[in-house]
Amino acid sequence: MDARDRDEEGRARSARPRDGLGRPLPYGAPGVERQPEGVVRSPQETRREAQRLLDAGMPFHAHEVFEDAWKSGPEEAAPLWRALAQLAVGLTHAARGNAVGGARLLLRGAAGVEGLDGGPYGVDVPGLVRWARELAGRVEQGGPAVDAAREAPRLGGGLQ
Structure with missing residues (x-):
């Protein structure tokens, strides 16, 4: 018998609890509640929920919110949500x-948002590009440990 957790379709789905950065914890350990998958949100709801998670130091979980938008939204919006998911995973x-x-x-996500016209859905494209490139540079130089909540980007749109 396969010891991996599986969903109804037989795809691997780990039921292990996870910490705020998405790292698996031992079974039975207290963890951070996972984001439900497949939630369809408006672009504004997506941005708001992702910002809340980023501010809480949970970029892995924010990435899942962006991934839902990428997969459930209109095709023309997919490059934005994919790039934002890459920034969150970075x-x-x-x-x-x-x-x-x-x-x-971080650099891949910055390149993805940089190519977008204007600021779709109120996303601060120039601000995110600057943030991602600066953080990538510090990380590459072996700077101090990154605190995900303190380093959370501002997505824009008057949410701050």
């Missing part, structure tokens, strides 16, 4: 101490 890796992966994903 912050996750940086906060976990993975400098190489963190910097790469």
Whole structure:
């Protein structure tokens, strides 16, 4: 018998609890409640929920919110949500101490949002690009440990 947790379709789904950065914890340990998958939100609700999670130091969970928007929203919005998910995962890796992966994903996400016209859904594109490149540079240089809540980006749109 397969010891991995599976969903109804047989896909692997870990039921282990996770910490705020999405790292698996031992079964039975208290963890952070996971984001439900497949939630359809408006762009404003997506931005608001993701910002709440980023501010709480939970970029892994914010990435899941962006991923839902990317997969359930209109095709023309997918590049925005995909790039924002990459930024959130980049912050996750940086906060976990993975400098190489963190910097790469931060720079990939910055390149993804930079190519978007204007600020879709009120997202502060220039601000996010600056934030991501600055953080990637610090992480690559071996700067101090990244605190995900303190380093959380501001998505824009008057949410601050």
